[in-house]
Amino acid sequence: xxxxxxxxxxxxxxxxxxxxxxxxxxxxxxxxxxxxxxxxxxxxxxxxxxxxxxxxxxxxxxxxxxxxxxxxxxxxxxxxxxxxxxxxxxxxxxxxxxxxxxxxxxxxxxxxxxxxxxxxxxxxxxxxxxxxxxxxxxxxxxxxxxxxxxxxxxxxxxxxxxxxxxxxxxxxxxxxxxxxxxxxxxxxxxxxxxxxxxxxxxxxxxxxxxxxxxxxxxxxxxxxxxxxxxxxxxxxxxxxxxxxxxxxxxxxxx
Amino acid sequence: xxxxxxxxxxxxxxxxxxxxxxxxxxxxxxxxxxxxxxxxxxxxxxxxxxxxxxxxxxxxxxxxxxxxxxxxxxxxxxxxxxxxxxxxxxxxxxxxxxxxxxxxxxxxxxxxxxxxxxxxxxxxxxxxxxxxxxxxxxxxxxxxxxxxxxxxxxxxxxxxxxxxxxxxxxxxxxxxxxxxxxxxxxxxxxxxxxxxxxxxxxxxxxxxxxxxxxxxxxxxxxxxxxxxxxxxxxxxxxxxxxxxxxxxxxxxxxxxxxxxxxxxxxxxxxxxxxxxxxxxxxxxxxxxxxxxxxxxxxxxxxxxxxxxxxxxxxxxxxxxxxxxxxxxxxxxxxxxxxxxxxxxxxxxxxxxxxxxxxxxxxxxx
Numbered sequence: 001x002x003x004x005x006x007x008x009x010x011x012x013x014x015x016x017x018x019x020x021x022x023x024x025x026x027x028x029x030x031x032x033x034x035x036x037x038x039x040x041x042x043x044x045x046x047x048x049x050x051x052x053x054x055x056x057x058x059x060x061x062x063x064x065x066x067x068x069x070x071x072x073x074x075x076x077x078x079x080x081x082x083x084x085x086x087x088x089x090x091x092x093x094x095x096x097x098x099x100x101x102x103x104x105x106x107x108x109x110x111x112x113x114x115x116x117x118x119x120x121x122x123x124x125x126x127x128x129x130x131x132x133x134x135x136x137x138x139x140x141x142x143x144x145x146x147x148x149x150x151x152x153x154x155x156x157x158x159x160x161x162x163x164x165x166x167x168x169x170x171x172x173x174x175x176x177x178x179x180x181x182x183x184x185x186x187x188x189x190x191x192x193x194x195x196x197x198x199x200x201x202x203x204x205x206x207x208x209x210x211x212x213x214x215x216x217x218x219x220x221x222x223x224x225x226x227x228x229x230x231x232x233x234x235x236x237x238x239x240x241x242x243x244x245x246x247x248x249x250x251x252x253x254x
Numbered sequence: 255x256x257x258x259x260x261x262x263x264x265x266x267x268x269x270x271x272x273x274x275x276x277x278x279x280x281x282x283x284x285x286x287x288x289x290x291x292x293x294x295x296x297x298x299x300x301x302x303x304x305x306x307x308x309x310x311x312x313x314x315x316x317x318x319x320x321x322x323x324x325x326x327x328x329x330x331x332x333x334x335x336x337x338x339x340x341x342x343x344x345x346x347x348x349x350x351x352x353x354x355x356x357x358x359x360x361x362x363x364x365x366x367x368x369x370x371x372x373x374x375x376x377x378x379x380x381x382x383x384x385x386x387x388x389x390x391x392x393x394x395x396x397x398x399x400x401x402x403x404x405x406x407x408x409x410x411x412x413x414x415x416x417x418x419x420x421x422x423x424x425x426x427x428x429x430x431x432x433x434x435x436x437x438x439x440x441x442x443x444x445x446x447x448x449x450x451x452x453x454x455x456x457x458x459x460x461x462x463x464x465x466x467x468x469x470x471x472x473x474x475x476x477x478x479x480x481x482x483x484x485x486x487x488x489x490x491x492x493x494x495x496x497x498x499x500x501x502x503x504x505x506x507x508x509x510x511x512x513x514x515x516x517x518x519x520x521x522x523x524x525x526x527x528x529x530x531x532x533x534x535x536x537x538x539x540x541x542x543x544x545x546x547x548x549x550x551x552x553x554x555x556x557x558x559x560x561x562x563x564x565x566x567x568x569x570x571x572x573x574x575x576x577x578x579x580x581x582x583x584x585x586x587x588x589x590x591x592x593x594x595x596x597x598x599x600x601x602x603x604x605x606x607x608x609x610x611x612x613x614x615x616x617x618x619x
Contacts, residue, residue: 050467076469084467090460092524093453096266100450101457105469107450111478114449115442121449122267128450129263168468 001064003028003204004049004172009058011041011048011228018044019055020228026172031198031205033215035239036225037248042208043085044228046174049206050082051075063171076105081170083161085177085208089149095160096145099135102167103128135166139193155186162193166201173197175207179214187214194218212240224248269444287433290426298425299497304537305432306493307517311529312439313486314514319524320452321479322459324376327383328487328514330390333506334360335488336495337394337401340409349412349419357488364484368477387511394503406502409495421497432493439486443526446482455479509566516573522583531584535572540565582606 002025011019019041026032034042047053049060051072060067065078081102090098106128109121136142139159144152149160158178165173178194179187191214197203198218209215215222216236224231224245232242239245258271270276290298314328339356343349367386374382394401401407411420419427446452454475457465462472495501513536521532543565580587586606594601 052463052466071471072466073469073471076467082467084464088461088464088467090457090464092460093456097453097456101453101465101468101470104450104454104457109450111451111482114451115445117445117449125267125449126263129266133263164464164468 002026003063004206005059005061006045006049007059007061009045009048009060010056011044011053012056018228019048021058022225022228022230023058024223024230024233026204026206028204029198029202030220031194031207031218033219033222033236034206034208034225035210035212035215035222035245036231039227040225040248041228042225043176045225046082046176046208049075049080049174076168076170079169079171080174081165081168081172082174083158083165083176083178085180087154087157087161089157089160089164091150092148094146094148095136095141095152095163096132098149098160098164099132099167100128102164103131105168131169132167135163138166138196139163155182158182158186158190162190166197166203170203172204172206175205175209177208177210179209179211187211190214191217212236216240267448269448283437287430290429295425298429299421300537300541302421302425302429302432303497304533305429305436306490306497307537308530308533309432309436309439309493310487310490310514311517311521311533312443312526313483313488313490315518315523315526315529316443316446316455316486317479317483318515319518319528320447320459321455321476321483323371323476323479324380324515325383325483326380326508326511326515327386327390328483329506329508329510330383330386331360331364331484331487332491332494332510333390333394334363334484335491336501336506337407338488339492340407340495341400343409343412350414353489353492356492357485360488360491361481361485364487365477365481367484368480371480372473372476384508384511387508390506391503402502404502406500406505407495408500410499412496421499428496435489435493439489440526447526451475451478513569516569518583520572520576520583522585522588525585527585527588528583531588535584539568539572543568 004026006025007023009019009022010017022041022045034045036042044053048055049062049067051067051070051074055068062075062078062080067075067078067080070078090101093101107124109118109124113121136145139162141156141159141163144156144160149157152160158181162175162178165175175194178190182190194205194207194214195218198205205218207215207219219236221234222236222239223233224239224242226244226248231244231248232239234242258265260266265271270279286301289301293301310328310332313331314325317323317325335356338359339352342352342355347355371379371382395403397403411418411423413419414431417427418424419431421428446455454465454470457468457470458472458475458479465475466472491506494506498505517532517536518528519532520535521530522528547561547564576583582589590606593605
């Protein structure tokens with residue numbers, strides 16, 4: 001059984017079909033990339049998995065659970081973490097606090113025990129901190145630990161978002177354009193990190209990305225989309241040379 | 255320049271940075287607790303008033319400063335707290351039970367009110383809560399058999415373990431009682447902020463979309479925030495009733511709601527200190543104005559007759575000045591001054607300047 005199964009999903013915004021009868025599945029342990037021109041519906045697929053949108057038809061299953069049966073906050077509880085295309089960090093909090101929010105799905109305490117900060121809450125906090133420190137070490141964020149997000153440069157924010165997603169201890173990591181706006185050097189770092197996330201942590205990665213260098217460098221399989229529908233699915237080189245993909249990007253030869 | 259070296263995770267979990275900071279706060283607490291021996295009865299009463307406002311401010315700060323839900327209706331919850339306290343006392347419940355219960359009842363009402371308010375945000379939520387504040391006036395009049403309606407209610411002293419605590423008879427005891435509750439509420443607030451729930455409040459405030467993606471249930475978090483906020487506000491309301499001695503449907507008017515919101519904005523949104531700084535401004539300003547009016551009258555020969563609306567005019571001007579010049583409030587200014595001395599001579603002028611945030615994902619609201 002695949003980790004993530006998307007079957008015949010259709011989403012319409014009024015007359016516009018944003019996702020059109022799309023089916024694909026992501027296997028455990030792979031890096032799966034979605035590519036396509038602007039407006040192809042890539043981020044919409046992510047928002048469907050995150051349950052921000054309700055599909056018009058179809059089913060989305062993750063690790064044996066029906067994702068359509070839970071609230072948006074329930075998706076994270078199953079072990080799906082994500083980043084956002086335009087960075088959605090908690091601006092007026094420190095990097096550490098941001099990452100600790102990522103630990104929220106492992107919360108065992110309740111309002112009352114937290115108001116009194118009982119020893120069990122203290123233990124839980126220490127445990128959270130230890131996990132977060134592992135992520136900080138992994139992504140080299142030590143220098144920014146106590147900095148406010150509002151003062152951080154763009155490149156660091158991108159990494160903090162990945163770190164926050166990793167802090168949730170996910171099974172599946174959704175990366176929405178992890179390399180957009182990054183320098184060549186930072187993109188290379190991101191590439192090694194994605195590779196390490198898969199190899200060392202055993203986390204399955206599903207990403208949307210425009211940088212074909214990054215996509216062909218790390219991904220096992222690539223899905224090409226245009227106008228909400230599937231164009232091609234296969235290895236990076238297969239997809240890149242697929243005639244329908246070339247047509248979607250460059251247009252038809254006259 | 256003082257640098258705290260961190261060698262232990264507990265240093266980040268403990269509410270104080272180091273022994274130096276802890277001792278400063280303990281000294282402050284000792285000074286405040288010793289106030290009855292220093293101040294006369296009038297100023298002790300004023301200080302009590304400031305502490306009560308600070309409790310109310312902490313209540314609203316949880317909701318507005320940390321969860322980002324503006325409320326213009328918190329006077330309604332002051333009223334709920336005040337009336338349920340008195341009604342319980344009249345029913346023969348001892349104060350030691352009636353007071354906590356008043357807060358819990360108000361918190362429950364707040365959580366109930368939150369349910370229809372969940373889908374509202376920003377200006378719409380402000381309008382909704384403003385309506386609450388206006389409605390409570392009518393509710394008090396309509397429930398006349400219990401609330402006393404327009405003629406109002408009175409509260410004399412209360413008994414705790416045989417001690418009679420009365421704002422007029424034993425102002426010192428009343429002051430200490432208010433101080434104790436203030437400290438308890440502040441400690442609870444500190445605990446909240448260093449635990450997962452407090453962080454999820456901040457997450458909801460800063461980005462609901464990513465809070466959801468991290469597994470934070472927005473509806474639940476907002477409801478809890480409303481509940482906690484209203485509980486604390488209810489306690490403040492109970493104290494306000496006891497402080498005033500008499501109250502009716504017009505005591506907890508919309509004006510009080512607006513004053514509360516102004517208070518936390520002036521003090522500094524998003525910090526416990528802000529609630530206290532704001533309370534000091536709101537609590538002492540009327541006295542300051544009346545004293546300075548006499549002074550001005552004496553020097554320039556003007557009359558000392560009350561000028562209608564003067565207080566609110568000054569409040570308004572202070573609020574506008576803060577929003578224009580120091581949006582982070584008194585606490586923000588204090589942080590800047592402190593950082594200036596801590597980093598001397600390395601402080602840069604724009605260190606606290608807020609950066610324009612980058613593009614936000616479509617808000618999905």
